[in-house]
Amino acid sequence: MASPTEENYLKALFNLANEQGELSLSDLANQVQVSLPTANSMVKSLRRQNWVHYEKYKPLTLTEEGKAMAISIIRKHRLTEMFLLKMMNFGWEEVHEVAEQVEHIHAPKFFERMDEILGYPSVDPHGSPIPDRHGNLEKQSFQPLTVVLPGQRAKLHALTNSSTAFLAYLNSKALTLGSSIEIISIEQFDQSRVVRYTGHPTETLTEKVCERLLVQLEETSS
Amino acid sequence: MASPTEENYLKALFNLANEQGELSLSDLANQVQVSLPTANSMVKSLRRQNWVHYEKYKPLTLTEEGKAMAISIIRKHRLTEMFLLKMMNFGWEEVHEVAEQVEHIHAPKFFERMDEILGYPSVDPHGSPIPDRHGNLEKQSFQPLTVVLPGQRAKLHALTNSSTAFLAYLNSKALTLGSSIEIISIEQFDQSRVVRYTGHPTETLTEKVCERLLVQLEETSS
């Protein structure tokens, strides 16, 4: 049985493997916010439990068992976020912090019931896919808003960051999942985007923000 | 910030203080299911944090702060049990185990929302009172079924044990909170009770079971 700490490491490893191919110790240390030696000794302990493959100075891999555990934790996290949003009147900017704790609860029925009550949702409040009960996790192919050219429109489908601060910022701009965003222009100076979207006057978004908005290009029916 | 472990000790201390007046180390060790030296060293650590008053060889007392923390954990536990029962279709025999974990989540809003959604319930699924948001905890004055004499009836209001095994046993006997129980006779041999209750044929309950059933005497309108 993994401790909450170990579970957080497994989740971090899984997410890193998806973003980059390689799993380095320093990325892990960074993600989990611990020192390199701490990550090093934890990885040894995870290896002892057959959750990661690891040899000195070599990159890390999750074992099949480790991967399955990570997916199960991610499932619990995302179901919780959805449950808080839909059934308990939380805002999308509040759910991540609570889910970070609830994901460590060992009670399969608790999460099965959430899933049932929610009607088996496929994505969480930030657009990330929810693994099904069998551990199948849909792969998404959205691109950051930064790849969209002036004159094109794209629909906001997901985010690469679900911190309270970022989501509160999106709230203040009334940007929600599903918004159809048109790029008006890109400032040469700082790469910031002038955009227009569903029922809103012109807005400016910094490049940093655009990088975190995952979109799908829409046919420009001109 | 108390760890889940520390929170379980605080809760145990509070419950012991209510059942007995005195708080002894061995009772604590027993309740939390650890060795005496473990309880001893934990109590020292709780004292460092000003959650208990404690001197070598003297009985223990919770500080005001410790008491408030214990009540808050109990509130979270009981609200969770009620939420699982009413909103997530759990049986009353399943809720305690999950609540034992959920009670350690630090997210006031999560529990406030449960309270709201449930309509501010006053008791949990096992009849124990739920402290309000200000830490007020209603005192109950129910008595164990063992004090009821043959010929008298009493209504089942609460339980002193909410283990899955005990509740599954009550389920099998169709005994629920609210049942009106009449004591037919008491076996001299083993103190077991022959009883009759709401829509049921005669049943026999051992003394051990009767001790755990908290009732209020009903006027015998003969």
Add this chain to the structure above:
DNA sequence: TTACAAAGTTAGTATATTCTAACAAATTTG
């Protein structure tokens, strides 16, 4: 290809939580 930087490892330390063994104090009992 050496030299420097980045990444990873080891050693040593700290706190939290738990144990057993050995001993001491307090309480109960004959």
Add this chain to the structure above:
DNA sequence: CAAATTTGTTAGAATATACTAACTTTGTAA
């Protein structure tokens, strides 16, 4: 009261999780 029992304490050890300091390995860049 003295002996026996119960209760509480200390010492010493183990595991989990974290740190800093010092060192080694690997990879890159001159």
